[in-house]
Amino acid sequence: MRGPYFWQIDAVASKQIALVGRARFEFRIEAFNLLNRTNFRAPNAERSANAFGTITSTFDPRQLQLGFKFLW
Secondary structure (H helix, E strand, C coil): CCCCCCCCCCEEEEEEEECCCCCEEEEEEEEECCCCCCCECCCCCCCCCCCCCCCCCECCCCEEEEEEEEEC
């Protein structure tokens, strides 16, 4: 049994700022499932189950992640 297709866009944006000497600071933002599209998991494939062929769960919704890094 085949399930629905999976479609997701992930994106990253980062900015590095030079400080004194070789030191620098990096700011980073990451987005997973940027468009917040619902992606369904595979349907129940157990043929003897009453819920055969039904989809009961989804993958994670949009997630954002921030990061800061200081390099010297």
